[in-house]
Amino acid sequence: MQQMATEPSNEELSLAERAYRVIRDRLVLLEIRPGAPINEEQLGQSLGVGRTPVREALKRLQYERLITTYPRRGTFATDVHITDLAHISEVRQELEPLAAAQAARRATATDRATLTALRQELESGDTRRQDATELLHLDLQVHRAVYAATHNPYLEDTLVRYDNLATRIWCLFIDRLSDMAGHVAEHGPLIDAIVAGDPERAARLARSHVEGFERAVRDAM
Known part of the structure; x- marks a missing residue:
């Protein structure tokens, strides 16, 4: 690991x-x-x-x-129950935009450097050629970096927990997802908005990302 x-x-x-x-x-x-x-x-x-x-x-x-x-x-x-997807998404649709907006407002120079490095990784490595495990690691890294940049430990802990549960569902259907690489690549504009200090755009992109995740899993079902 x-x-x-x-x-x-x-x-x-x-x-x-x-x-x-x-x-x-x-x-x-x-x-x-x-x-x-x-x-x-x-x-x-x-x-x-x-x-x-x-x-x-x-x-x-x-x-x-x-x-x-x-x-x-x-x-x-624990077992992974697809019936949990709606409950997990309900929480994430509210908290992910909040986290993205707060990260855009509060990110330190170190946070921005970390996010910029992840942005470069998204660009330098062709996400469409990376295997599923590499993509999952990259997805987790970006989410956790955004949560850390909120500098709200309660929000960070909550979102890490729900992102972990969502990722388990994602892994369950990974062989059926049509555009996993595209989903991960969506992080690029989100990182740009956070680094640029644009909370409204960051929140909008984060909500769209969570909604797209739920749609993709339901389509895979």
Whole structure:
């Protein structure tokens, strides 16, 4: 699992935080399949950490609805239900435009540099030739960079959580999506609006992006 470009290096993170981020992204990208059992010892060995950091990570992931624990049965990756799409989209259609607008207003020089680097990555790499995993990583990086640029930790945490759930649905239908690369490329104008400090345009593009995501998944169904 490659490290997200907008996140701190491993040296800057606690063991529990490192475990959380890696396990989270394995669950989000369905590398750990929905319904699969979660084995603490195996996860600890794969991450090179003990059981305590893994357990702390799993507590957070349960709160974020990425795993679930059943008495006397164990812990499992949560199932992905397409019926959740409307509920997730309802939240994101309100909060994604807010985040984009606030990012345009509040982004620091460092935030703008991070977003500009992602914009260049969108331009330099032909998104239509990248494989699905690379596109998903790039999509997550852009969303998380925008959320971080809001400088509102409550908004950021909420949107990361809902974007993770939306990405799991996306992964479920990835083989049927007709223009995944085009969806990811839509981030270019959004980044431009944020870097330019244009909150109205950023909000409009963010809402359109979320609405397009829901349409694409429903068409794939």
